[in-house]
Structures are given as structure tokens and as C-alpha cells.
Amino acid sequence: MDDERRRVLDLLCEDARYTAEDVARQLDLTPEDVEAHVEALENAGVVRGYTAVVDWAALDDGIVEAKVELNVELDRETGYEDISRRIAKFPEVTAFQLVSGDYDFALEVRADTMNAVSRFVSEEIAPIPEVTQTVTHYVMETYKDDGIEFDDGETDDRLSYSP
Amino acid sequence: MSRLSERAERTPPSGIRRFFEIAEEMDDVVSLGVGEPDFSAPWPARKAAIDALERGQTSYTSNRGRRDLREAIEAHVTRYGHEYDADEEILVTTGVSEAMDLAMRALVDPGDVVAVAEPAYISYGPDASFAGGEVLRVPTRAEDEFRLTYDALERAGAERADLLVLCYPNNPTGAVMDASGFAEVATFAREHDLFVLSDEVYAALTYEGEHDSIATQPGMRERTVVFNGFSKAYAMTGLRLGYAMGPPEVIDGMNRIHQYTMLSAPTTAQAAALEALHSCDDAVVDMREQYDRRRRFVLSRFREMGLECFEARGAFYVFPSVPGDDERFAEELLREAEVAVVPGRVFGDGGEGHVRVSYARSLPELREATNRIEDFLAEHR
Numbered sequence: 001m002d003d004e005r006r007r008v009l010d011l012l013c014e015d016a017r018y019t020a021e022d023v024a025r026q027l028d029l030t031p032e033d034v035e036a037h038v039e040a041l042e043n044a045g046v047v048r049g050y051t052a053v054v055d056w057a058a059l060d061d062g063i064v065e066a067k068v069e070l071n072v073e074l075d076r077e078t079g080y081e082d083i084s085r086r087i088a089k090f091p092e093v094t095a096f097q098l099v100s101g102d103y104d105f106a107l108e109v110r111a112d113t114m115n116a117v118s119r120f121v122s123e124e125i126a127p128i129p130e131v132t133q134t135v136t137h138y139v140m141e142t143y144k145d146d147g148i149e150f151d152d153g154e155t156d157d158r159l160s161y162s163p
Numbered sequence: 164m165s166r167l168s169e170r171a172e173r174t175p176p177s178g179i180r181r182f183f184e185i186a187e188e189m190d191d192v193v194s195l196g197v198g199e200p201d202f203s204a205p206w207p208a209r210k211a212a213i214d215a216l217e218r219g220q221t222s223y224t225s226n227r228g229r230r231d232l233r234e235a236i237e238a239h240v241t242r243y244g245h246e247y248d249a250d251e252e253i254l255v256t257t258g259v260s261e262a263m264d265l266a267m268r269a270l271v272d273p274g275d276v277v278a279v280a281e282p283a284y285i286s287y288g289p290d291a292s293f294a295g296g297e298v299l300r301v302p303t304r305a306e307d308e309f310r311l312t313y314d315a316l317e318r319a320g321a322e323r324a325d326l327l328v329l330c331y332p333n334n335p336t337g338a339v340m341d342a343s344g345f346a347e348v349a350t351f352a353r354e355h356d357l358f359v360l361s362d363e364v365y366a367a368l369t370y371e372g373e374h375d376s377i378a379t380q381p382g383m384r385e386r387t388v389v390f391n392g393f394s395k396a397y398a399m400t401g402l403r404l405g406y407a408m409g410p411p412e413v414i415d416g417m418n419r420i421h422q423y424t425m426l427s428a429p430t431t432a433q434a435a436a437l438e439a440l441h442s443c444d445d446a447v448v449d450m451r452e453q454y455d456r457r458r459r460f461v462l463s464r465f466r467e468m469g470l471e472c473f474e475a476r477g478a479f480y481v482f483p484s485v486p487g488d489d490e491r492f493a494e495e496l497l498r499e500a501e502v503a504v505v506p507g508r509v510f511g512d513g514g515e516g517h518v519r520v521s522y523a524r525s526l527p528e529l530r531e532a533t534n535r536i537e538d539f540l541a542e543h544r
Contacts, residue, residue: 011456015526015527018526022460022526022530024463025459025460025463025464026456026457026459026460026526027456027459028459156201158194158197158199158201159183159197160183160186160187160192160194160196160197160503161179161182161183161186161194161196161197161198161503161505162179162196162197162198162199163177163179163198163284163285163286163334163505163509
């Protein structure tokens with residue numbers, strides 16, 4: 001990727017709400033340049049979307065998150081792709097990746113209650129014929145997500161004026 | 164009758180004290196008045212400090228600083244074209260502040276004239292006075308982008324000076340100087356036999372080009388002390404660690420005073436500094452890139468507002484000119500828009516009519532602060 005486009009991408013990853021003007025000012029480009037880069041990134045399928053980084057625990061609504069490890073057994077007719085299509089379509093699945101190591105797929109699941117998460121895994125995921133095993137880990141506390149630390153944010157103890 | 168010495172009585176309170184007190188009473192101030200990085204020291208440096216404490220390294224070091232640290236400094240500064248011997252020509256100090264004070268006391272006799280290129284960091288003048296020197300202000304000008312020139316030295320009558328203090332990249336203006344600019348100053352220094360104190364603590368924060376030092380000009384090494392440190396480049400202000408490099412007899416003279424006043428620089432900070440030099444180059448590059456983006460952002464916003472501001476290429480300051488009196492502007496901006504900036508006159512001659520704006524802040528804060536400045540200007544137009 002050309003260097004300029006890469007720097008635009010880096011800034012979007014830092015804060016997707018930067019306006020084209022914000023990005024342009026930081027990189028000495030015109031807003032039109034930035035918009036063209038963003039459009040090209042979107043068209044090429046590099047940038048797939050924009051979303052908020054949420055600390056669900058800070059909501060009183062009791063959203064529950066879980067990481068689910070999934071093992072599958074493939075046969076001549078069924079590959080990872082086939083299984084992935086079935087699983088990715090569930091709205092409860094917020095992230096879904098094929099990984100190396102002890103299990104095949106890593107899922108992130110979000111629902112309103114612990115019960116809803118386990119019901120989803122046992123009723124929607126486990127019955128899939130190729131699935132041989134699921135291990136569900138409930139998230140107990142999030143310290144950092146998508147590069148953003150979930151601390152109280154107030155760490156600047158500098159004097160307001162210093163020479 | 165005061166119990167204080169005449170020296171203490173004569174020493175003026177810092178020009179930013181009053182502003183600090185106003186800001187303390189307010190809730191929502193975005194401060195662009197900060198003179199230090201918003202980053203923390205790179206983790207390997209912090210860890211080295213923790214490890215040193217864990218191993219019980221809580222003794223003095225040699226007066227001149229740990230030898231391995233001085234050797235690391237010797238190797239580090241070659242990137243700026245400096246060659247100094249770790250044994251005889253480098254002194255590790257408690258920040259550049261201590262080193263500057265030592266240099267003045269080692270080089271200034273009562274009545275000697277110390278020329279200070281201004282606007283400048285606020286301690287040079289008082290340091291010279293404490294040593295009994297007479298301060299001669301050498302204002303630089305916005306039209307020269309605050310570079311020191313032969314003409315500026317001549318205009319100020321600096322030929323009668325014994326010492327010349329300069330700081331590039333500059334606090335508060337963000338100005339940098341290149342080899343051709345230093346060549347002029349070096350010519351003046353050689354012609355009039357000036358000894359030069361060159362504060363280069365912002366050397367690593369030079370954008371769009373390489374840092375240059377007056378000490379590498381012909382015939383200047385033997386008449387210059389170079390100051391650098393870890394505060395700005397490695398975000399280690401609170402660890403208080405700097406160093407001075409110069410001719411052996413000057414460093415020896417400074418060390419003789421240092422051994423009675425400070426004995427040795429903080430041992431924990433020396434451990435952090437050694438690790439910083441060994442493994443934190445990447446962290447410095449990363450911080451510099453972030454400062455550079457913010458610098459461009461702030462300059463672009465000021466240009467849009469119609470605030471005249473030359474393109475500062477060093478440190479983490481820009482120095483726009485403001486309508487009317489700078490001190491009044493800074494106070495009204497603080498009270499009405501809750502944005503803290505430092506009036507330029509605090510930094511001496513040539514600073515009036517400008518304010519120092521620090522961009523050592525996150526981009527969302529800079530965006531908020533510049534929006535507030537824009538609204539403030541619109542209301543007062």
C-alpha cells in the first residue's frame with residue numbers, strides 16, 4: 001500500500017471519528033486527498049466498517065460477553081468456509097476467526113444474560129453437525145479493547161503551566 | 164529588614180505563577196501551557212529504574228555519573244556530529260537546569276556579561292545573575308523566524324559579552340537553526356571571543372530535517388558547552404537527568420562545583436537513562452511522529468483562524484502572534500475560553516505580542532482547545 005494511504009489508515013484506526021479535515025491537517029494533505037484514500041480503502045475491502053469501542057460493564061443493562069473456543073471435524077464435502085458461513089450470520093456472534101493451536105475457531109458472543117449466551121451456544125452452535133466441542137469463557141472484566149484502555153482516563157497530573 | 168539575601172530579594176517570581184493560580188480555580192481548563200511531554204517515559208526505562216531499586220542500587224555514583232552511562236552518551240551524541248570523551252568531557256547532572264547553573268558558576272566572574280538569545284527558557288538570566296554576571300538580552304525576531312543572526316548579536320551590542328546562551332530547537336518559539344545559520348553566529352563568537360552555552364535538550368524533537376549544533380562549527384568545539392538530557396526526548400522530566408559536554412577544563416570546573424552542591428545525579432534516574440539510550444530509540448521516533456502530526460494540526464488551525472504563525476520545526480511549541488497585549492490576551496483566553504497558553508513576554512525580549520502554545524497534548528484536546536480559541540477570536544474581533 002502506498003505510504004500516504006497507510007498513514008491515513010493508521011489515523012482512522014486511532015480514531016475513526018477524525019474528520020477528513022482532521023486527518024488532512026495532521027498529514028499535510030487536502031481533505032479531498034483523504035476522502036479519496038478512505039474511499040479506496042473501503043472499496044478495496046480493507047476498511048470494513050466503523051463502530052464504537054464500548055465498555056459494556058459500564059452499562060447497567062447487564063450485557064454479557066463470552067469467548068467461545070470451537071472444534072470442528074471436516075469431511076470431504078465440508079470445509080472451514082462452509083461452517084464459517086453458517087456461524088458468522090448469527091447476530092450474537094460479534095467476532096469470529098479461524099485460529100491456530102488447540103482449537104479451530106475463536107468466537108466472541110454477546111447477549112443480554114449469561115443464560116442467553118449459554119442457550120445460544122448449546123442450541124445454535126453445538127448442534128451444528130461438524131462441531132465436536134465448545135468451550136465457553138465468560139468475560140469477567142475488560143481492561144483494554146481495540147487499543148483503548150478502560151481505566152478512568154485521568155492520568156495527566158502535569159502542572160497546567162510549566163516553563 | 165528582610166532576612167533574605169539581596170540575591171533572593173532581587174529574584175523575580177516566575178511570570179507564569181499568577182496564571183497558574185487563576186487556572187487552579189477553574190474546572191474545565193485545556194492547558195496548552197505545559198512545558199513537558201504528555202507521554203510517560205518508555206517502559207524499558209521505567210523498568211530499569213524499578214530493577215535498580217529492587218537490586219538495592221541506592222548509593223551515590225561517581226561525581227561525573229556512571230561511567231557506562233557516560234560511554235553510552237558518548238556513543239549516542241555522535242548522531243549529531245558530536246565527539247566527546249566519556250572520561251573527561253561529559254558530566255551527568257540533575258537535569259539541564261543544574262548543568263546550566265554549574266556552567267555559569269564555572270565560567271562567569273562578577274561583572275562578566277552573559278548574552279542570552281531571547282525569547283528563551285526562563286532560567287538562563289537568573290542563572291547568570293546568581294553567578295554575578297550581567298545579563299545582556301539579545302532579542303530575535305519573528306521575521307527571522309526567531310533564529311539568532313549575526314545582525315541580532317550586533318544590534319544588541321553582544322561584542323562586549325563574555326558568554327552567549329542559546330537554545331535550538333527553541334523553547335518557547337519552536338524555532339530551529341541549520342548549519343548556515345550557526346556559521347554566522349560562530350563567526351561572531353570567534354571574532355569577539357565569546358564562549359557559548361548551547362542548550363540542545365530538544366535535539367531529538369526536530370521535524371523536517373536533522374538537528375544541527377553550533378559546537379560542530381569550525382573552531383567552536385573548544386569554546387562551547389553543549390547541554391542535553393532525557394526530559395524531553397524520553398519524556399523523563401520528573402526523573403531529573405541531563406548532561407553537559409565540553410572542553411575538559413570546563414567540565415572539570417563544573418564538576419568541582421557539582422561535587423559540593425549535588426555530589427551526583429540521581430542514581431535511579433541514571434539507570435533509567437542508560438536503558439533509554441540502549442533500547443528506546445523506537446519509542447522516541449514514535450513520540451516524534453505523534454508530535455509532528457499535532458504540530459501540523461495546530462499550525463493548520465491557526466492559519467485558518469488568521470493567526471500569524473511561522474512554521475515552527477522543533478520542540479513541541481508554536482509561537483503565534485496575537486492581537487494586542489500578549490499577557491492580556493493569555494489572561495482573557497484563560498478566563499473566558501478556559502484555554503491556558505503562556506504569554507510570550509515571560510520568555511524575554513522578542514516574545515511580546517506572541518503566546519507559547521504547547522502541542523504536548525492529545526489530538527482531541529488540541530481540537531477542543533483550538534476550537535475554543537477560534538470562538539474567542541471571533542467574539543473579540
